[in-house]
Amino acid sequence: xxxxxxxxxxxxxxMKCKQNALFNLQLLVVGGFRCYxxxxxxxxxxxxxxxxxxxxxxxxxxxxxKSVLRSLTSSHSLQKQNVQGIHENISAxxxxxxxxxxxxxxxxxxxxxxxxSAIAYATAxxxxxxxxxxxxxxxxxxxxxxxxxxxxxxxxxxESDVLRAAARYSVGSEPREMFIFREGxxxxxxxDELECSNLLTFLxxxxxxxxDERLVVSESDIMPYSYVKERKSCISNGVMLLNDGDSVALDxxxxxxxxxxxxxxxxxxxxxxxxxDSIEFVTEDLxxxxxxxxxxxxxxxxxxxxxxxxxxxxxxxxxxxxPDFYWDxxxxxxxxxxxxxxFSIQKRTKVMNEKLNHxxxxxxxxSSHLNDKHHVRLExxxxxxxxxxxxxxxxxxxxxxx
Numbered sequence: 283x284x285x286x287x288x289x290x291x292x293x294x295x296x297m298k299c300k301q302n303a304l305f306n307l308q309l310l311v312v313g314g315f316r317c318y319x320x321x322x323x324x325x326x327x328x329x330x331x332x333x334x335x336x337x338x339x340x341x342x343x344x345x346x347x348k349s350v351l352r353s354l355t356s357s358h359s360l361q362k363q364n365v366q367g368i369h370e371n372i373s374a375x376x377x378x379x380x381x382x383x384x385x386x387x388x389x390x391x392x393x394x395x396x397x398x399s400a401i402a403y404a405t406a407x408x409x410x411x412x413x414x415x416x417x418x419x420x421x422x423x424x425x426x427x428x429x430x431x432x433x434x435x436x437x438x439x440x441e442s443d444v445l446r447a448a449a450r451y452s453v454g455s456e457p458r459e460m461f462i463f464r465e466g467x468x469x470x471x472x473x474d475e476l477e478c479s480n481l482l483t484f485l486x487x488x489x490x491x492x493x494d495e496r497l498v499v500s501e502s503d504i505m506p507y508s509y510v511k512e513r514k515s516c517i518s519n520g521v522m523l524l525n526d527g528d529s530v531a532l533d534x535x536x537x538x539x540x541x542x543x544x545x546x547x548x549x550x551x552x553x554x555x556x557x558x559d560s561i562e563f564v565t566e567d568l569x570x571x572x573x574x575x576x577x578x579x580x581x582x583x584x585x586x587x588x589x590x591x592x593x594x595x596x597x598x599x600x601x602x603x604x605p606d607f608y609w610d611x612x613x614x615x616x617x618x619x620x621x622x623x624x625f626s627i628q629k630r631t632k633v634m635n636e637k638l639n640h641x642x643x644x645x646x647x648x649s650s651h652l653n654d655k656h657h658v659r660l661e662x663x664x665x666x667x668x669x670x671x672x673x674x675x676x677x678x679x680x681x682x683x684x
Contacts, residue, residue: 398456398472400522402503402541404549405482406466406489411445414462414488418447425450427459429535432528442607446535461535465599466490467542471507471534493549501548503541503625515617517624529613536614540621543601547630550595554637557587561641564648578652585645592638601631 418424424447443464448457459471460481468485470478486492507522515525515533524533561584567574576584595601608615622628 397506397508397521400469400471400505400507400537400541401473401478402467402469402505402538402545403478403482403498404467404501404542404545405485405493405498407491408466408489409462409464409485410488410490411443411462411464414485415445417484417488418445423450424448424460427531429531431531444535444539446531459534461538461542463539463542465542465546466493467546469538469541471538497549497552501545501552503545503548505537505541507537514613517621522621532611532614533617536608536617537621539605539607540618540625540627543599543622543627544625546599547595547601547627547634550591551630551634553591554634554641557584557591558637558641560584561644565644568647574648574651576648576652578649578656581645581648581652585642585649588638588642588645592635592642595631595634595638601627 415426418426427446427448429442429444429446445462446459447462448459452458456472458473458477460473461469461471462485463469466489468481470481473481482498505522506520507524509526509530510523511526513523513525515529515536516523522537524530564574564576604615604618608618
């Protein structure tokens with residue numbers, strides 16, 4: 283047996299086991315050790331970290347020498363007096379912050395011939411689409427276009443929950459278009475920053491429950507697009523490829539629909555992050571056993587916020603289902619699912635619901651705890667009233683027989 287001690291402790295011990303085989307054990311001690319069961323697997327841990335490498339398992343129990351274990355245990359006991367408990371230094375709620383989604387940088391390809399860009403914004407909970415239509419018609423700067431040009435109805439763009447409008451005055455060969463969704467999202471096709479800013483200002487008067495401007499900008503998304511002739515519309519290498527045929531308007535609408543869902547989901551993700559930050563102090567109070575600094579009314583409001591956000595995600599949007607628009611349009615349905623997969627909408631929705639369930643469990647726990655405290659307070663009030671009544675009866679009994 284030999285022992286070498288640099289910063290790490292390497293112990294190689296040879297022992298005769300049940301089958302007369304050599305047992306080689308190499309231990310890398312980082313500041314602690316680990317106990318082993320008879321099969322050589324970790325059985326229990328002492329509160330110090332330990333790393334085992336290249337250990338052959340045998341049927342009989344083998345381990346480091348007792349003298350080494352005693353020395354390590356004594357050193358650990360000396361350190362333990364000055365080291366605070368592990369859980370005292372760990373925050374009770376260390377939720378991983380949602381990183382801001384990286385936007386695709388403008389490499390200059392969008393400014394080259396044959397490439398343009400589509401920008402998506404979510405600015406409010408809802409637009410008053412009828413007033414938007416009447417205002418656009420009055421200004422005569424943009425022309426209302428049907429979403430599906432192949433239909434006979436001239437009011438196609440008016441009757442649905444989306445408005446398609448194209449600029450009357452063109453700049454270059456590529457038309458400038460926008461899709462305005464009633465759910466508070468808008469997608470601009472081939473529009474520069476100045477025109478997008480003017481249109482966002484124009485739409486502000488028709489917004490209901492508008493979002494913060496900084497949040498709108500941070501959760502916006504941009505995608506380059508181009509045209510192809512020998513293949514169907516798709517997304518390839520981060521570029522939307524449109525088939526230059528009769529269905530180009532429908533394909534643009536399909537891309538816009540998926541982009542609108544993505545930016546809307548981004549707004550809800552940011553809202554959930556703010557909600558988690560607002561209740562983070564509660565878990566600290568629960569961990570320390572201190573008094574919860576929330577009233578029953580505040581807990582009720584927090585519960586309402588959770589259910590409102592859950593309603594928006596699962597009931598008031600198309601995040602969990604395919605819109606009815608694609609039921610009789612198979613090509614657009616395939617393109618819609620492909621675009622949603624590119625933006626990871628299904629996965630992000632699942633993660634959002636998991637986080638909502640966790641927050642709902644925490645709020646339910648708070649509500650139950652506060653209700654129990656309220657019930658205990660009422661019981662003590664009843665007990666005190668009974669004791670007062672008993673006291674008066676005793677006084678009356680003494681006065682009666684005195």
